[in-house]
Amino acid sequence: MPSIAQHAVNAGEVSSYPTLTDLLARSRDARLDALCRPHVLGTQGRRQIESIPLRARSVKAGGMLFSPGEGLHAVYLVRAGMFKTQLVNLDGDRQITGFHFPNELIGLDAFRAREHDCYATAVVASRVQVLPIHRLNALMRQVPALAETMTKLLSENVTEYEQLLMLTNTQSALGRVAGLLFSFACRLGDHNQPADVLYLPMSRASIANYLGLALETVSRTLHELETRDIVLRRNNKTIDIRDLDALAALIGITTTS
Amino acid sequence: MPSIAQHAVNAGEVSSYPTLTDLLARSRDARLDALCRPHVLGTQGRRQIESIPLRARSVKAGGMLFSPGEGLHAVYLVRAGMFKTQLVNLDGDRQITGFHFPNELIGLDAFRAREHDCYATAVVASRVQVLPIHRLNALMRQVPALAETMTKLLSENVTEYEQLLMLTNTQSALGRVAGLLFSFACRLGDHNQPADVLYLPMSRASIANYLGLALETVSRTLHELETRDIVLRRNNKTIDIRDLDALAALIGITTTS
DNA sequence: CGCCTTGTTGATGACGCTCAAGATATGTGG
């Protein structure tokens, strides 16, 4: 009921919001569940973390936040911009393992082996807040619920890999790109932002690497989605989602109850 | 030097062992490093675990060891046979995430979220030893080194996902199958077993699912490997590796120095 | 021994990769 009042503020613009929200809620149990909500702090967890005095840090586009081998000094809460995490093996092959939105935590990988195993790079000029590990540990001792939250976040981190593996192993190019967009939309929605306008600051090559496709295929697939009136490209980096139902259908997610 | 005496026992048969071992050792830093050595207990860790009184458990072919939602009661040390772990989402799609050899630990996934997130199924009649979690916890308090070992194993668990993702996202069918075989060979070698005779008890469909291929493609690829004299098929389930160099080359692993 | 599951092999075509050219965006120095 309170939400109706909110919507009334600019009802003309946001008339589609409820439907979108419904869709996301209804697809919560579906295939891409975890891929859609990685590293999201619940209201409770966020409040806990917000009680820690946080140092801010800016990272310019292409800048590195941490790299493999670095010890577990801190985890980072993305505040603005976007990061990608990527593995690089000794042959120099890269594998992007995730894109990270504002309000998502990165650096959790270091919790496993006491050091980071991937590069975290800013896709665009970005800003993070630094959670020093000793402070986090101290707070976890005080607030057991936070420790649980961290465990859960770590677990979701792995579930992301599982979902990505499933996506790339079972879906066609169309399904993979759709999965990416759907994931982005869900995550924006989770952060109470309009989920029908997606900003894709990363290069096509990055998307392609993430999804296991050629970069031309990503381009063509986005074009195909536009042809089908599922998305609308404003420009290179910005697309509108016009038919989330159809998008979900492409990856086999049943949004209708 | 002692190893020479061992080899002398049946020198004719095992003349190729040293080379194989060398290869594996030299490729230790390479692409599939972690995929090749998952859940391996070091001598030290194994000795620690062997001090726990272990209950044995037999699982017949197709039998289930644990399934998603089950709490963290125990982890399991495979003693004989083979297991596969697989995710199943609500749409019923399966994704096999690993095959597990004797001397490897399974069930670690439950350490993350306090409950299992996958099915562990015996591929053939198998036997495990059960490590009750309360005993493991008790021992970890006594022996800090064991706790470290567990952390490391958990980390390797995730690294497996990363390696598998990289394998399926960057390699062709030939490379993927080669990667699987190479991984199996490495793991046999790690357990001091002849690494040039591979037993593949799982179905082609399972291999295909794991690698993100059609089952027919797996069949054809094995045939192709035989045509190139890289492997020799004794029968459906057993193949000899005749040229590990070539196998490694297929996945871009440089085994020479 | 016969049924049924699993694996192999063949033919065909679609999907997506590669190579190449052109278009658009981004950045830089005058």
Place this chain on the structure above:
DNA sequence: CCACATATCTTGAGCGTCATCAACAAGGCG
């Protein structure tokens, strides 16, 4: 601010790889 240079993206053409469909062979089990 514009012109130029560079990087990124798009679009096209051609082809290779692998999925699909189908038939057959082989292995496993009652």
